[in-house]
Amino acid sequence: xxxxxxxxxxxxxxxxxxxxxxxxxxxxxxxxxSGGFVPAFEEIGKGQGLLxxxxxxxxxxxxxxxxxxxxxxxxxYTLGAMYANEMLLFCGLFAMIIAALHVVGHxxxxxxxxxxxxxxxxxVGRQANSFAVAVEAVLINIVLALSISGIMVSFGADTISAExxxxxxxxxxxxxxxxxxxxxxxxxxxxTSSAATGSTLGIVGLLYIVRAGTDVSNVDLSMINPMGWxxxxxxxxxxxxxxxxxxxxxxxxxxxxxxxxxxxxDMGAGxxxxxxxxxxxxxxxxxxxxxxxxxxRGVMLSWLIAFAILGAAYGSIYGDMQTFLGSNEMMSxxxxxxxxxxxxxxxxxxxxxxxxxxxxxxxxxxxxLSAEEARGHLSQLYSTKMTRTQxxxxxxxxxxxxxxxxxxxxxxxxxxxAISAMGDSSVMDMGDFIAAGYNFLPxxxxxxxxxxxxxxxxxxxxxxxxxxxxxxxxxxxxxGILDLPEWFSKTAVQSWIPRMPVDEFDGAAFAIMTVIxxxxxxxxxxxxxxxxxxxxx
Amino acid sequence: MEEMIRVKxxxxxxxxxxxxxxxxxxxxxxxxxxxxxxNGAGKSTTIRTLLGIIDRDxxxxxxFGKDVWKDSLEIHKRISYVPxxxxxxxxxxxxxxxxxxxKLHGGGDREKRDYLIKRFELDPKKxxxxxxxxxxxxxxxxxxxSVDSDLYIFDEPTSGLDxxxxxVFQDEVEKIKQAGKAILLSSHILSEVERLADxxxxxxxxxxxxTGTLDELRHxxxxxxxxxxxxxxxxxxxxxxxxxxxxxxxxxIFSADNKYINDILSEAVKLDVKKFEAVPPTLEDLFMRHYxx
Ligand SMILES: Nc1ncnc2c1ncn2[C@@H]1O[C@H](COP(=O)(O)OP(=O)(O)O)[C@@H](O)[C@H]1O
Ligand SMILES: [Mg+2]
Numbered sequence: 001x002x003x004x005x006x007x008x009x010x011x012x013x014x015x016x017x018x019x020x021x022x023x024x025x026x027x028x029x030x031x032x033x034s035g036g037f038v039p040a041f042e043e044i045g046k047g048q049g050l051l052x053x054x055x056x057x058x059x060x061x062x063x064x065x066x067x068x069x070x071x072x073x074x075x076x077y078t079l080g081a082m083y084a085n086e087m088l089l090f091c092g093l094f095a096m097i098i099a100a101l102h103v104v105g106h107x108x109x110x111x112x113x114x115x116x117x118x119x120x121x122x123x124v125g126r127q128a129n130s131f132a133v134a135v136e137a138v139l140i141n142i143v144l145a146l147s148i149s150g151i152m153v154s155f156g157a158d159t160i161s162a163e164x165x166x167x168x169x170x171x172x173x174x175x176x177x178x179x180x181x182x183x184x185x186x187x188x189x190x191x192t193s194s195a196a197t198g199s200t201l202g203i204v205g206l207l208y209i210v211r212a213g214t215d216v217s218n219v220d221l222s223m224i225n226p227m228g229w230x231x232x233x234x235x236x237x238x239x240x241x242x243x244x245x246x247x248x249x250x251x252x253x254x255x256x257x258x259x260x261x262x263x264x265x266d267m268g269a270g271x272x273x274x275x276x277x278x279x280x281x282x283x284x285x286x287x288x289x290x291x292x293x294x295x296x297r298g299v300m301l302s303w304l305i306a307f308a309i310l311g312a313a314y315g316s317i318y319g320d321m322q323t324f325l326g327s328n329e330m331m332s333x334x335x336x337x338x339x340x341x342x343x344x345x346x347x348x349x350x351x352x353x354x355x356x357x358x359x360x361x362x363x364x365x366x367x368x369l370s371a372e373e374a375r376g377h378l379s380q381l382y383s384t385k386m387t388r389t390q391x392x393x394x395x396x397x398x399x400x401x402x403x404x405x406x407x408x409x410x411x412x413x414x415x416x417x418a419i420s421a422m423g424d425s426s427v428m429d430m431g432d433f434i435a436a437g438y439n440f441l442p443x444x445x446x447x448x449x450x451x452x453x454x455x456x457x458x459x460x461x462x463x464x465x466x467x468x469x470x471x472x473x474x475x476x477x478x479x480g481i482l483d484l485p486e487w488f489s490k491t492a493v494q495s496w497i498p499r500m501p502v503d504e505f506d507g508a509a510f511a512i513m514t515v516i517x518x519x520x521x522x523x524x525x526x527x528x529x530x531x532x533x534x535x536x537x
Numbered sequence: 538m539e540e541m542i543r544v545k546x547x548x549x550x551x552x553x554x555x556x557x558x559x560x561x562x563x564x565x566x567x568x569x570x571x572x573x574x575x576n577g578a579g580k581s582t583t584i585r586t587l588l589g590i591i592d593r594d595x596x597x598x599x600x601f602g603k604d605v606w607k608d609s610l611e612i613h614k615r616i617s618y619v620p621x622x623x624x625x626x627x628x629x630x631x632x633x634x635x636x637x638x639x640k641l642h643g644g645g646d647r648e649k650r651d652y653l654i655k656r657f658e659l660d661p662k663k664x665x666x667x668x669x670x671x672x673x674x675x676x677x678x679x680x681x682x683s684v685d686s687d688l689y690i691f692d693e694p695t696s697g698l699d700x701x702x703x704x705v706f707q708d709e710v711e712k713i714k715q716a717g718k719a720i721l722l723s724s725h726i727l728s729e730v731e732r733l734a735d736x737x738x739x740x741x742x743x744x745x746x747x748t749g750t751l752d753e754l755r756h757x758x759x760x761x762x763x764x765x766x767x768x769x770x771x772x773x774x775x776x777x778x779x780x781x782x783x784x785x786x787x788x789x790i791f792s793a794d795n796k797y798i799n800d801i802l803s804e805a806v807k808l809d810v811k812k813f814e815a816v817p818p819t820l821e822d823l824f825m826r827h828y829x830x
Contacts, residue, residue: 192667276662281636285629291637295626376624380677382590383618383690384641387610532591536581 004263006125011132015106019136026098027144034091034172035151035165038083042157045079053082059316059421064212066090068219070234078159080236084168091172092230093208095144096179099137100200103183106133108193127262130184134255137180145173164236167244174247175230179204181254188261191272226250288390292398295372296365300402303361307406310357311413314350318343318418341427343418347436348499351411355440356473356494358406359447362399363465366451369395370459374534382533392528396452396521403444411437428501436500442513443494449520456524459534539566541601541688541719542587548595549582549743556582558743560596564688564719569710571730572723574740580723581621583740584692588618600688614643617686621693621723623677625665631676632661638680650683656705670697682709689713689720695729707732759792760815762801767809776804787811 016023044053054077056062057069069085071077107130149169152160183200190196207227214221214228222228229243229250284290369391372378378391415433419426451465472492475484489495496513498506540563547560557579564570574580585591586598589609598605600612625634635654639645654661657675665673674697681689689710695703710720710733724730730737737754739747747754759780764770770789774782778797783790793801793815805813 194666277630277633277664279630279632279661281629281633281640285633286637286640288641295628298628376620376622377626379590379620380618380623380638380680381641383588383613383616384638385610385613385643386641530592533585535585535590 004125004127005131006128008125008128008131008135011124011128012135015132015136022102023140026102026140027147030091030095030098030172031144031147031151033094034087035148035169037087038079038152038155038157038160041079041083041086045082050074050077050079050082053077053086056317057082057085060216062316063215065313067211067231068215070237076237078236079157080159080161080164083160084164084231084235084237088168088171088233088235089231091148092175092227093204095141095172095176096182096204096227096230097201098179099141099176100179100183100204101197102140103133103137103180104187104193104196104200106136107184108187108190108196111193127259130187130259130262134180134184138177141173141176141180144176145169148172159236161236163239167233167239167241168235170244171230171233171235174244175227177251178226178230178247181251181258184258185254185261188258188265189272191275195272195275288386288394289398292369292394296368296398299364299368300361303364304402304406304409307354307358307361308409308413311354311410311415312417314354315414315417315419316421318346318421343422343427344501347414347418347428347433348502350414351433351436351440352476352494352499353473354410354414355407355437355444356469356476358403358410359444359469360466361406362403362444362448363451363462363469365399365402366395366448366455367462367465370455370462370534373459376535378533379535388529389525392452392456392525395455396448396524399448399451400445403448404441407437407441407444408434432501435505439500439505439510440494440497442510442517443497445517446493446513446520449517449524452521452524453527454524456527456531459531540564540599541566541568542721543597543599543602544583544587545598546596547583547586547593547598549579549586549591550594556743557586557593560740560743560745562738562745562748564721566687566719567714567717569714569720569722569733569735571727571734571737572721572740573725573727573730573737574723575725578725578740579743580725580740581692582743584618584690584721584723587690588616589613615687616690617642617681617684617688618690619674619677619681619692619694621696622670623673625668625673625676627664627666629665630662631659631665631668631672634665634676635661635680635683639683642680642684644685645683646685650679653679653682653709656709657702671699671702674698675702678706678709682713687718689718691720692723693725694722695724703729759794760798760817762789762791762793762816763812763814764789764791764805764810765812766805767811768807770808772808773801773804776801 051074054069054071054074057066066086067089069077069081071081071085110129145166146169149162149165152165152168153162179200182203183196186200186203187193187196190199204227207225211222211225211227214225219232223232223243226247229247233240233243285294411433412430414437415428415430418433419428419430447465447469450468451462454461454465472494475489475492476494493513496509498504498509542562542564544563545561547557548555549557560579560583562570562572572580572583582591586593587600587605589606589612592606601615603612605612625631629637632654635650639650657679659672659675659679665676668676674694678691678694681691691710695706698706710722714720714733720733722730722733731751734751736748736750738745739754764773765788767787770784770787773779773789773791774784776797777800778794779801780792780794798815802813
C-alpha cells in the first residue's frame with residue numbers, strides 16, 4: 001500500500017515549485033473577489049439600502065440565482081447577512097471550478113501529454129501523482145480560506161464578525177476542495193481529459209440548477225446537495241458549521257473511491273470507453289457556411305443562452321422595482337426622468353446595457369475568422385475553390401444574424417419575465433420590449449462593422465473593437481450620473497440612439513447608422529481582398 | 538514542354554525585412570521539382586505567393602500561364618496543396634476534415650480517399666485534437682492526394698511522419714508522377730527529394746542559388762577520395778583540385794574537384810596506387826557547399 005504512494009512528497013514539492021505563480025494569482029484573485037467587496041456592500045447598505053436589498057432578494061428568481069437567506073425580517077438583514085447572501089454561493093462556485101480545472105490539468109491531461117509516464121519511470125508510486133495533486137489542491141484551498149477570512153476581518157465592519165468571516169472563508173475553501181475531489185473521481189472514469197473536464201463542469205452545473213429549484217421550493221432539500229454544504233452555512237447569521245462536516249466526510253469517501261478506481265485502471269485510459277467520432281462528414285458541414293456555423297456553434301449557443309438568462313434575470317426585478325430604486329441613491333438618480341414610470345425608464349437603460357453585451361457576440365465571431373487565419377487552420381483551404389469573398393461575407397453575415405437573434409432573446413427574456421413579475425400592474429406589453437431592443441440594432445451592427453473593418457484592414461487590431469465597446473458601455477452606463485458634456489457623451493455610439501420606450505423612435509438615426517455600419521463592412525471587404533493572409537509570422 | 542509554374546525574379550518584403558530577393562525557377566508538366574533550402578530560406582513564402590495567400594512585391598509568378606494573384610480561383614481548380622504544418626479544428630474528426638477539404642476542392646474520389654486512409658493507417662473517427670503532428674500531416678496529405686489535380690505542391694510534407702509513413706508518401710507521389718502530374722516538393726532534408734526529384738532548385742536567404750538535375754549539380758561538386766600508395770603520398774597535397782588534404786602514414790583522404798579528377802589520377806598513378814576509392818557527393822555535401830558560399 002505504502003509503495004503506491006512512494007515519493008509523493010517529492011512530486012508535491014515539485015508541483016508547488018512549478019505552480020507557485022498560478023497559485024498566487026489563484027489565491028489573490030479569488031481571495032480579493034470573495035472578501036474584498038465589503039466596502040462596496042457598505043455603500044449599497046447605506047440608508048434604506050439594506051431594506052431594499054432584502055425585499056429584492058426575497059424574489060424567487062433572485063433566490064434561484066444567488067441562494068436564500070435565513071433572515072425573516074428586513075430588520076435583521078445586516079451587512080454581514082447581505083454579504084453572505086449575495087456573495088457566498090458564487091464565490092464557492094468559482095472556487096469549485098478553478099480547483100476542478102487544476103486537478104484535471106495535473107492528472108489526466110498530463111497523462112495524455114506523456115508527462116506521467118516519464119514521472120512514473122522514476123520510482124514514484126502509481127498513485128503518488130494523484131495524491132500529490134490532491135494534497136496540493138487541499139492546501140491551496142486552506143490558504144485561500146484563511147486569506148478570505150483575513151481580508152474580511154481587516155475591514156473591521158460592524159456585523160462582519162470574526163467567526164462569520166472564518167466560516168465564510170472556510171465555506172469557499174471547502175467548495176474548492178469539493179470541486180477538486182469531484183474532478184479527481186471523474187478523471188478516473190472518463191476516457192479523455194476533455195471528457196473529464198466536461199463531466200466535472202456538467203456535474204457542478206447540474207448541482208447548481210438542482211439547488212436553484214430546491215432553494216425556492218424547500219431549502220431543506222438543498223441540504224442533501226453537496227453544493228448546498230458550501231452556502232447553507234449562513235455566515236454572520238446562523239453560523240452553522242455542520243454542513244462543512246458533511247462536506248469533509250463526502251470528500252474523504254470520494255477520494256477513497258478515486259484511488260480505488262485509479263488503482264484498477266490503465267494509464268491514459270478511463271472506465272468509460274472513448275466515444276467514437278464520425279468517420280465521414282455530414283452534408284451540413286461540407287460548405288463554407290456549414291464549416292463556420294460548426295466551429296462557432298459552441299460559442300454562439302452559450303452566449304445566446306446567456307442573453308436569454310440575463311434578460312430574464314433583469315426582468316425578474318420589475319416586481320420590486322419601487323423598493324429597490326427607492327433605496328439606492330445612485331441608481332435612482334440614473335433613472336429619475338420626469339413624467340415616465342420607473343419601469344419604462346429602467347427598460348430604456350437596461351436595454352442599452354443588454355444591447356452592449358449582445359454586441360460582444362458578433363465581435364467574437366468576426367474576430368474568429370482572423371484567429372482561424374493566424375492559427376493556420378485555413379492554409380490548405382486557400383488552395384481550393386473557396387474564395388476570400390465567401391470567407392468574409394459568411395463570417396460577417398453570421399455575426400450580424402447572431403446580433404439579431406441575440407437582441408430577440410435578450411429583449412424577449414426581459415419582457416417575458418418582467419410582464420409576469422409586474423402582473424396586472426404592467427405598464428408595457430411584449431411589443432414594447434422587443435421594439436426597445438431592436439431600436440438598438442444599429443449599434444450592434446456598428447460594432448459588427450467595426451470588427452469587420454479591422455478584419456479587412458488590420459486584423460491584429462481586432463481586439464480594439466472590444467475596447468471601444470467597453471468604453472461606450474461605461475460612458476453610457478455612468479453618463480447619466482456624471483453629467484458629461486454633450487460632445488463627450490456622443491463619442492459612445494449608442495448615445496446617438498434614443499432610449500425607447502421613454503423616447504420616441506428616431507427613424508433617421510436608425511437608417512443612417514445602419515448605412516454607416518454596412519459601409520464599414522464593405523470597406524473591410526475591399527481590404528480583405530487585397531491584404532496578405534497572416535501566415536508564417 | 539508546357540510550363541506549369543513559372544517564377545521569375547520574385548520578391549517579397551515583410552515590413553523592412555526582405556524575405557525573397559530573387560526567386561526564379563520553372564516546373565514543367567510531368568516534372569517533379571525538389572525545392573531545397575535551410576529553414577528560413579523562403580520556401581514557404583514562395584509557395585504562399587504561388588497560392589495567392591500573400592501578394593508579391595516584385596517579379597513574375599504564373600501557374601498554368603495565369604497570374605497567381607489575379608487568377609487564383611482559376612488556378613486553384615487544378616492544384617492541390619499541403620502546408621508544412623497542418624493545423625486542424627480540434628473538435629472535428631480527421632474523416633470530417635478530409636471530406637470538407639475534398640468537397641471544397643471538388644473532384645474528389647471516394648474510393649481513393651478510403652484507400653489512402655487505410656494506406657496511411659489513420660483513424661478517421663478520432664477528434665483531431667488528439668492527433669500527433671504526424672497524424673495531422675496525414676490528414677492534409679490524404680485530403681490533397683484524394684482529389685484530382687494537375688499540379689501538387691507539398692511544403693515539407695513529411696515532417697513528423699515516421700519513416701514507414703514517409704515511404705508510403707513517396708510511393709503515392711511516385712504514382713502521381715507516373716500519371717504525368719507536376720509536383721513541387723519543398724524540403725530542408727535533401728535525401729527526402731532524392732528519390733523523386735527530376736530537378737532541384739536550391740534557395741538560400743531568399744535567392745535561388747542553384748538549379749539543375751541532380752547529376753548536373755553533382756558535377757559541380759567534389760568527391761571524397763581515399764588513396765593508399767607505395768611511395769610518399771604527401772606530394773598529392775599540392776596537386777590541382779585537391780582540397781582538405783589529410784594524411785595518416787601512406788593513406789590520404791581528401792576531397793577532389795570533379796573537373797580535375799583526371800589530373801589527380803595521373804599524379805596518383807606515379808606513386809604506385811594500392812587503393813583508390815572515390816565516393817560521390819551526397820546531397821548533404823552539396824547542400825553544405827552552398828551553406829559555405
Ligand atoms: N508573415 C511573415 N511576417 C514576417 N516575416 C515572415 C513572415 N513569413 C515569413 N517570414 C520570414 O521570412 C523568412 C522566410 O521564411 P519561410 O518562407 O517560412 O522559410 P522556409 O519555409 O524556407 O523555412 C524567415 O526569416 C521568416 O521569419
Ligand atoms: Mg517553411
